[in-house]
Amino acid sequence: MYLQDVKLSAVTIKDIAKALGLSTSTVSRALRDSHEISTETKTLILAHAKKINYKPNRNAQSLKEKRSHSIGVIVSEIANSFFSQVINGIESIASKHGYTVNISQSMESADRELMNLEYLTSSFIDGLIISVSTETKNHEYLKELHAKGLPIVFVDRVIDEIETHKVIADNFKGAYKATKHLIAKGYKKIAIVSNHEGLSIAKERLAGYKEALSEAKIPIRENMIVFCDHGGMLYAEVENAMNGLMKLRTKPDAIFAGSDKITTGCMRFMKNKKIKIPEDLALIGFSNNDLTELLSPPLSVIKQPAFEMGEAAMTLLLNMMESKRPQQQFETRIQSTELLIRKST
Amino acid sequence: MYLQDVKLSAVTIKDIAKALGLSTSTVSRALRDSHEISTETKTLILAHAKKINYKPNRNAQSLKEKRSHSIGVIVSEIANSFFSQVINGIESIASKHGYTVNISQSMESADRELMNLEYLTSSFIDGLIISVSTETKNHEYLKELHAKGLPIVFVDRVIDEIETHKVIADNFKGAYKATKHLIAKGYKKIAIVSNHEGLSIAKERLAGYKEALSEAKIPIRENMIVFCDHGGMLYAEVENAMNGLMKLRTKPDAIFAGSDKITTGCMRFMKNKKIKIPEDLALIGFSNNDLTELLSPPLSVIKQPAFEMGEAAMTLLLNMMESKRPQQQFETRIQSTELLIRKST
């Protein structure tokens, strides 16, 4: 006989029952600490269970109870400081409540996102935390899931039409403050390298940027607004956007970058092109990489409370999953961003 | 009736059977494309399944087949560039083969590691990829699991006594090359800020460091070897170690840092203390953060092929999980590191 055949946790509730001359129902009840089992048998069962190292079969439990105590998390890319921090927050709360977290990444591809979604939701997860991909334009599948009653929490990148809990950073204010800071520093030709136009975060940040300009009575120039449709996932994208800006008759004197990857991408671009920061061109952007302050020059950034956002998302999801009746009231938790002014502006 | 009660995937194989006047066995076989089902009924069933959006219940499948098609991944911290890149590699292969990835983090705590381990292995995962925590000293539970036949692959931080597949970076050579580089640059008083002494990677890196020194006939001074027992997870740890070194009568003229967090921690320390790099003190270390080249000064680092290590680990795990008989031959895949020389040395 091969070890493989013995399989893990070959020990079941039946083994305990047989060994103790009891029924499986009694054992099950004892393990769940039911009141209709005497204290003696209960301790007997518990002791024996511990002795033979009994572990409930989670698949059987899930099948019976119609809940798996595991959740799905879909982000665009795990190896992104913002998302990994969010996941950290999610996991820390989840594990504390006996939930397992299944992660998968969309890589900004709508197809991969859908695939993961279909696979995860084969009556497998009790809830979902998702930050939609830049490419996603068709939300039908998500809407269906939501309509069917799957608890969903959006984090960072949300879909307005779906009414559920949402956790976002204060993107508008973050962008507004950053732009205002640039203006205060005397910059007048401020360009924005934004994430994909369809993304909620991109819209909000763009709005904040425009608001600050308007308030300062600086005209908004459309050619100062460029987009990276994959959020800067590929450097070429950023390079392209920046090259466009540098070819303008009136070049910008400051750049506001709309995402983590875009921010560092811009930095890399300027280094490559030997553009002096901030003398030739100032730079500020959204970023959660904790090395930004050690950069040359130390980068001014808008930092999102990523860990806390993950915690909040998981907490809200727990509420939904554990509540008896479907919730009617949904909240959009807006967490404030932090403006860290350093030498790049 | 509340939506929640309808539950997801209320549609089962039984529904298809009933609707088409067939038995569940026929439907099941048709869906699995068995040869003993006629082509007509097969297409009929497939069509109807698609129409009512049938999704197999993965818990039921897992229960029946005694395998869940999901794996567990335990790392010390997700929000660490090295590990998040590893997970990226793991996930990319796993999802391609229909496996779900369950991650959990130990936060360098042996207790949390054990907790996660126990929970994940309740006949829930088919395999495990783990990078043990610094704190872990008792490997009994892991050994038990391994003895029971759970496919395990170690990545980065391995346990020598457990015979299974292992994926590591060439830590010895990486450390050796880095130290040798420092020597070539004329540094003579080279200190090492190492990770926890018990860790495999720490031992290997320390050995590489010593070898390079010996080869150059530079005496190995014990007070130039300091440890961070939590791998630099807390900055205070690094600060402490560095303060110790700076108080030495003969201060070091170069630092070799033994982990990602320690490397950036040292950098931060020197910035805080206004120590000039590399004039006052040179710095090189292991790191996978892709911002190191943009630092001030650009940091010389030893970079591990994190993504590829994740891919390799998952591939090896797939082999173990999918093979009929337990494997006897295990390989330790040693992936070569990359020495990136920049301005900090």
Next chain:
DNA sequence: TTTTTTTACGCAATCGTTCCCGATATCGAT
């Protein structure tokens, strides 16, 4: 036409748990 083989499907057990019903046993109250 009869017999044998093949094709195509149904029955029912099973995976490990949970839980709705009953069924005894025990005990205080009458």
Next chain:
DNA sequence: ATCGATATCGGGAACGATTGCGTAAAAAAA
């Protein structure tokens, strides 16, 4: 001593899918 009320426990049917075995009908061979 009898009766109803608890307290404890067992039987057995689920949950949804898979699969060995049995069996009609159809096709092939005799």
